[in-house]
Amino acid sequence: MSETIGILDIGSGYIKVLVSFIDDDDDIRTEPLFVDKRESKGIEEGVIVRASSARNAIREILDSVRDRNGGEIGKLYLLVSHPKVKYSNTSVSLQISSPQEGEFSEVKEEHLKELSEMVRRESQEPEYEIIHIVPKYFLLDGEKYYEPVGLHATTIEGVYHVIKLKKQVYLNLRNLVRSLNYDVNRIMLPVFTASYEILTEEDSKKRILLIDFGHTTTGFSYFVDGSPEITGVISGGIRDAIEILSAQYKIPTKNAQELIKDIGYYRRQGYSLEVEEENITLELEEGDVITVSKNEIGNILKGVVAEILAKIFEKLFEDKQIDITKDLDEIVLIGGGARLPHFKELVEELIEEVEIPYCLVRIGKGKYLTYYDAEFAQKGDLLETDFAPARGVVELIRRGREWWWEETSGSNNPLLLNEKKIEPTYEEATLVESLEEKPKKQNLWSKIMNFFKNLISEE
The missing domain is CATH 3.30.1490.110 (Dna Ligase; domain 1)
Known part of the structure; x- marks a missing residue:
């Protein structure tokens, strides 16, 4: 059976859509038909706060799908990140x-x-x-x-x-989309579906922390032996840095957002022979001209990311006594935040400053990108990190369409390990951890959390 599916990732900053054609008459084949991203409205941390604005924003992007695709979507899957997960x-x-x-x-x-x-x-x-x-x-x-x-x-x-x-979030989102005459096949968590597209078989040998840096929320999932052990969503995202920058320089949030997007984490390259311009001159719509420090933009972003990481590390420790100095091999970054310039270097710097040994940091790149036509992919944002959750849904369907709904099959794991x-x-x-080891872990954990708290207060 062949069909056209749509994946709608509903965020607070952007609404993203991926439409893909699934053909399994002979061999399961995926063909992306359409990809788009529009500004989100009426959605805060996965919650519909202004129903009319949210409905119009979702209708606009779904109408663009209908116009470009020339037909209806067979099945529609929704992705939403909410702190009440x-x-x-x-x-x-x-x-x-x-x-x-x-x-x-x-x-x-x-x-x-x-x-x-x-x-x-x-x-x-x-x-x-x-x-x-x-x-x-x-x-x-x-x-x-x-x-x-x-x-x-x-x-x-x-x-x-x-x-x-949270059932209220689930029902409100489902019913809003249904009011636009679209049947919602399923609602899923972005950071989890992204793991099917991002994590590889090699990652099954590591302890991986997958982090989805969004606009107002940050999702995370901690993997051991290729399976999720801890999953959650915390309040806080890149918009926090935008709002701080906007308030500090008294500029519109739109201008602050563009600065964060263009500059990201700036640090002057001491070894560079070229003269670097460390300030940006910004002309506002009212005609005022202000000067913004690139270093200050980097410091603001660093403080926000440090606070988010501190919350995630604290959650790992509270739930399962995860000691990030020993129980973490790699951090994988996805989401809109991961697209910011030098974002990987920022996280690496924070990890080094709290002396977490042997922990690598990487930007999540898809492992199934060969399924997509290269020429098509270059026309849009399909291969970017913020589309990883949508691509992961397509991979979920590819895994086995007759049973993937319930995720009951033993082979439906983000990472497959066949051996006994x-x-x-x-x-x-x-x-079996020794009693003597626990005080050491508590002391080290206190040291790490104190570092993050001091950094946040300084910023």
């Missing part, structure tokens, strides 16, 4: 044969679907909507596997990462 790691088990009789039964897809339904029932909350049920791994009679279908066992246990969205593993799980390894 919750997660849990849930374990359920199912006996598929009698151990007393010494017989083993083959694990089938129906067993995984039953496990998924058990997780759904166990994870339900009245005020939250489950948007992702992700299999982390399976234990067949105590041994760890990632793709259990076709193997034999008496008991299968599944460990799942469950992501939930019997070493202790992450949770088990954490439990």
